[in-house]
Amino acid sequence: MTTRPTPAYVPGVQVEDMALDDCAAVAEIRVRGWQSAYAGMIPQPYLDAMDIASDAERRRGSLTAGRSVDVVSRTAPDPAVTGWACYGPDRDGTGRAGRCELYAIYVHPERTGAGAGRALLAELTARAVAAGFHEMALWVLKENGRARRFYERAGFRPDGAEEPFEVGGASVPEVRYVRALRGPAAG
Numbered sequence: 599m600t601t602r603p604t605p606a607y608v609p610g611v612q613v614e615d616m617a618l619d620d621c622a623a624v625a626e627i628r629v630r631g632w633q634s635a636y637a638g639m640i641p642q643p644y645l646d647a648m649d650i651a652s653d654a655e656r657r658r659g660s661l662t663a664g665r666s667v668d669v670v671s672r673t674a675p676d677p678a679v680t681g682w683a684c685y686g687p688d689r690d691g692t693g694r695a696g697r698c699e700l701y702a703i704y705v706h707p708e709r710t711g712a713g714a715g716r717a718l719l720a721e722l723t724a725r726a727v728a729a730g731f732h733e734m735a736l737w738v739l740k741e742n743g744r745a746r747r748f749y750e751r752a753g754f755r756p757d758g759a760e761e762p763f764e765v766g767g768a769s770v771p772e773v774r775y776v777r778a779l780r781g782p783a784a785g
């Protein structure tokens with residue numbers, strides 16, 4: 599496990615590589631994050647049916663397959679996982695050279711606003727730069743004003759792309775944000 603200070607220092611927040619032992623905690627953060635952040639945007643029956651154990655199994659499979667770079671945050675003095683984020687190759691199908699995609703970033707709903715999200719994003723940004731990427735993209739629900747403000751404060755901007763996200767029998771619009779990555783100070 600790699601542990602190091604985050605590029606954007608946030609007092610008390612440590613970001614490290616995700617381990618298999620973290621999958622259950624990450625699944626809980628993801629499911630509770632969806633249920634909290636997307637209420638009123640995604641059909642409630644879908645949110646209610648989300649299952650932490652099933653999500654943990656998917657996390658284990660994804661982590662074992664190495665399809666993305668996954669990190670977790672812990673906030674001192676509590677050693678429990680407080681957040682999770684991952685990125686990997688851009689999935690838009692265009693094969694745009696040098697662009698990666700932020701797939702997910704979630705902080706436990708009871709821990710938001712303490713800097714874990716900023717620390718997670720800074721760490722993944724630094725890793726993306728070190729891996730040779732010069733741009734990062736992400737998709738966010740169009741109605742998710744809180745997340746959009748978070749990404750805009752971090753330098754992401756909508757690029758005009760919009761697509762429907764099919765979930766729970768509904769079509770929910772998403773918008774794409776992008777950000778240029780420049781050297782080690784990008785975070």
